[in-house]
Amino acid sequence: MIGGESCQQSVAKFNTKTIQWSNMPDINIVRRWPSAVNYNQQILLMGGSNGTTYYNSVEMLDLNDENPKWDSNLPSMGEKRGLFASALLNGLVYCAGGNNDTGRLSSCESYNPEERKWSSIRNMNTKRGQLALVSARGLLYALGGLDDSNTKTNTAECYDPRNGKWEYIPPMKTCRFGLTAVVLNNEIYAIGGHDGSNYVSSVEKYNLDTKNWIDVPSMSEKRYGGSACVLDGLIWVFGGDGGKTVEFYDPATNKWQVSTNMDRERDCPCVLSI
Known part of the structure; x- marks a missing residue:
């Protein structure tokens, strides 16, 4: 778990078996609203803001190292972004939407970790900040967010890298921004x-x-700016504005259960399973 509004440089590790927290090395700079992916045990942390300036810089924590430290010597994204979303697909890192000094963004880009190169891809059909992004069956799915007129949306669209096109899918039942999303058992949550x-x-x-x-049954707590991941067939959800609880969803029982509290309140953290 990386950052969050009130603890923007701290990194914590949570063991779902022992229900214990431990500290990891702090990131190098304050980053509000970044996004992160886990690529072959290398955590790539991208973008964000210090509250006044948006970033396109990237830093990486290589968990394959015996004593990992955050490395800032990585190529920067093509565009500065905060409140955006990222996902892995076919060995590439994709970043979509978000905000910067120009407003909300529909732009998207991909990063090839082997070539250490960023490339622009086609814009989404809708400008989206505070969206969610997941990959499934060779496609990217962008969900919800706020558009350029500050209007909430329940729309969703998918990107096919084979033809380079974004196409709308059926809208969600509920308008959502500041949501989180995961893929489990052939379904997007x-x-x-x-x-x-x-x-x-x-x-x-x-x-x-x-x-x-x-x-799906509702969580035990309302969460805006929470973050989720899948581990051992369960969906784990952490934090959100003012929240400290950790809860998980078991698709076998179709129920949510509170596990424990976080080490501290974290709004808009990045959460990855390892």
Whole structure:
């Protein structure tokens, strides 16, 4: 778990078996609203802001090293971004949308870790900040967010790298920004967020075969700016604005269960499973 509004440089590790927290090396600079992926046990942390300036810089923590430290000697993204989303697909890192000094973004780019090179890809159909991005079945899926007129959206779209096109999919049942999303058992889960009036605890999932959104039991806590990952067949959700709890969803029982508290309150952290 990396950063968060109130602890922007700290990194913590959570063992889901022992329910214990431990500290990891701090990141090199303050980053509000960054995004991160785990590429072959190398955590790439991208973009964000110090509150006044947006970044396109990238730093990496190589967990294959005996004593890992954050390395800032990586190529910068093509565009400065905060409140964006990222995902891995076919060995590439994709970043989509977000905000910078020009406003909300529809632009997207990919990074080849082997070539250490960033490349622009086609823009999304909608400008999206505070969106979620996941990959499934060779496609990217961008969900929700706020558009350029500050309007919440329930729209979703997918990107096919084979033809370089974004196409809309059926919209979510609920408008969501500041949501988090994961893929589990051939379904995309859209979790929490803000519906334009309130923080929400609701969850829905998109079946990739039927192409329908289905309601899932709500979390125990409303979460705006929470973050989630999948580990051992469970969905783990951490934090959010003012929240300290950790809870998990078991698809076998179709229930959420609170596990423990975080080490501290974290709004908009980056969470990765290792």
